[in-house]
Amino acid sequence: MSPGGQAEARQGGSLVLTPASARLSGDWTLRALGPQLPGLRRQLRMASADAAWSLEAVERLDSFGATLLWQAWGRRWPTQLSLRPAHRQTLERVARSAERPLPQRSAFTPIDAVVALGGALIAFLAHVRDFVALLGQIFLDLLHVLRHPRDWPWLEISANVHKVGVKAMPVTALVGFLIGVVLSYLSSLQLKVFGADVFIVNILGLGIIRELGPVLVSVLVAGRSGSAMTAQLGVMRVTEEIDALAAMGVSCSLRLVLPKVIALGLVMPLLVLWTSTIALLGGWVSAWVELDLSLRYFVDALPDAVPVANVYIGLSKGAVFGVLIALVACHFGLRVKPNTESLSANTTASVVTAITAVILVNALFAIATKSIGIPG
Numbered sequence: 001m002s003p004g005g006q007a008e009a010r011q012g013g014s015l016v017l018t019p020a021s022a023r024l025s026g027d028w029t030l031r032a033l034g035p036q037l038p039g040l041r042r043q044l045r046m047a048s049a050d051a052a053w054s055l056e057a058v059e060r061l062d063s064f065g066a067t068l069l070w071q072a073w074g075r076r077w078p079t080q081l082s083l084r085p086a087h088r089q090t091l092e093r094v095a096r097s098a099e100r101p102l103p104q105r106s107a108f109t110p111i112d113a114v115v116a117l118g119g120a121l122i123a124f125l126a127h128v129r130d131f132v133a134l135l136g137q138i139f140l141d142l143l144h145v146l147r148h149p150r151d152w153p154w155l156e157i158s159a160n161v162h163k164v165g166v167k168a169m170p171v172t173a174l175v176g177f178l179i180g181v182v183l184s185y186l187s188s189l190q191l192k193v194f195g196a197d198v199f200i201v202n203i204l205g206l207g208i209i210r211e212l213g214p215v216l217v218s219v220l221v222a223g224r225s226g227s228a229m230t231a232q233l234g235v236m237r238v239t240e241e242i243d244a245l246a247a248m249g250v251s252c253s254l255r256l257v258l259p260k261v262i263a264l265g266l267v268m269p270l271l272v273l274w275t276s277t278i279a280l281l282g283g284w285v286s287a288w289v290e291l292d293l294s295l296r297y298f299v300d301a302l303p304d305a306v307p308v309a310n311v312y313i314g315l316s317k318g319a320v321f322g323v324l325i326a327l328v329a330c331h332f333g334l335r336v337k338p339n340t341e342s343l344s345a346n347t348t349a350s351v352v353t354a355i356t357a358v359i360l361v362n363a364l365f366a367i368a369t370k371s372i373g374i375p376g
Contacts, residue, residue, distance in 0.1 A: 013058070013065065015043050022047045025057035028065030044072035055083035066094040131331050137253045138261060138327075144254070153259045160263030164225040168267075169274060172220055176275035179216060180208065180282030188290040197291045201298060204283040205306035206374075213276035214317035215362055217268065218325065222354035226329040229260055230350040233333025234343040242334075257334075261326040268322025269315040276314065309372050317365055321358050328354040 013028040013036075026032065033040060053073075055061070070091065075098055083091075145152045187203045233256060236242050242252055280302070287293040332350035336342050 013040070015040060015047075017043060017047055017051075019048065019051075021052045021054065023054045023057065025059075027060045028058055028068070029060050029062040030064040032060075033065060033068070040068070044068070047072065050079060052080035053078045053082070055081070055087055058083070058087060061087045061090050063090065063094060066090045067098075070094050070098060127331075130335065131327070134253075134257070134327065134331055134334070138258060141251070141254045141258045145258075151254070153255055156255060156259035157263050160259050161267055163228075164221065164260075164264055165267035165271060168221060168224060168271060171224070172217055172271055172275045173278045175220060176213070176216065176279035177282035179212065180204065180279035180284075181286045183207065183212070183279075184283035184286035185290060188287055192291065197293065198301070200283075200287050200291060200293065201301045202305040204280060204287075205302050206310060208279045208283065209276050209306055209314050210310040211362070211366075213279060214272050214314050214321060215358065216279075217271045217275045217318065218321040218358040219355055221264070221268065221271065221322070222325050222329075222358065223351055225264065226325045226354045227347050227351050229326065229329035230333040230336075230347045231343065233330060234336035234346060237334070237336045238338050238340070238343060240338070252334075257330045260330060261323055264322035264326040265319050266322075268318040268325075270318075272314055272318035313365070313369050313372065317362065320361060320365075324357055324361060325354045328357060 013024065013026040013033050016023040016025075066087075075095075077095075184200060184204055187200055188197070191197050191200055191203075233242075236256075242256075245252055245255070284293065284295060284298045287298065288295070329350050332346040332353070336346045
């Protein structure tokens with residue numbers, strides 16, 4: 001408070017209070033009032049409800065300043081108020097907005113459930129339609145490059161092989177080794193109880209080569225390479241690079257989608273073989289520590305415990321999973337809209353969908369090959 005019962009702000013909008021009046025001046029805008037807002041709020045609370053308000057010296061008044069005054073007046077017009085016509089219009093607009101009730105959220109009804117279910121079904125059918133269209137385009141691109149070998153995108157395929165294959169080897173080897181150690185350690189604890197130590201080879205060989213190796217690699221590749229593919233295509237959509245390629249007559253599917261599908265289909269069986277080998281090595285290390293199982297016995301017993309058909313099943317799973325992950329990643333990447341929120345949402349959906357699809361297809365593999373490669 002200044003001497004004589006007056007209070008005045010030092011910058012921006014100012015407020016001078018007396019017992020019977022309140023005089024405003026300066027700019028009452030968000031930009032001008034920001035630095036002194038706490039002090040002005042205290043001054044407005046000190047103002048009398050029946051005071052004579054003068055806003056004639058106010059240079060500029062925006063919605064923020066008008067809302068501040070309207071709340072200080074208790075959401076009603078003062079009995080004595082003098083101001084410019086333009087400022088009155090701003091205050092009237094804020095007053096009308098304050099009188100408008102907020103929309104109330106209605107209760108969730110069975111009709112809403114049907115609408116939500118129908119919306120989800122329509123969205124799913126749209127995904128299926130676009131995915132089938134992508135498959136058809138890939139098939140047409142394959143026919144084209146088979147008829148015109150010079151159009152094969154060898155450079156793009158080799159680049160994707162390096163990115164999704166060679167660069168993924170360290171992380172898949174590390175995770176595979178640790179999984180092998182854990183699986184062997186937990187199995188050996190139970191086998192020692194029954195004196196069946198030698199069957200650790202059967203458990204590790206069949207579990208890793210036939211099931212765990214392909215699924216583990218697929219989950220890692222879906223999270224690492226699948227998300228990267230979706231993000232790459234999504235960023236190209238946001239920056240309109242895909243539209244630029246189409247304007248130049250370059251096939252988006254031939255140069256962007258087909259190389260990813262081919263590269264991942266070729267690389268995944270090799271990654272499965274690599275990861276399964278490292279996982280078996282980790283399993284032997286744990287078995288050697290817990291059961292004193294020699295490497296020579298482990299290597300000699302592995303072919304007898306695991307028929308070679310299981311290797312073929314694991315490699316075929318890797319190829320199918322690789323093509324599936326690439327197709328899902330490209331599908332969601334091409335659906336990205338030109339905004340960052342759509343990019344993040346589709347990248348997340350790509351990883352979740354790819355992992356879910358891999359698990360479902362692996363279940364189908366288990367049913368189809370239930371009588372193949374299982375020792376009698």
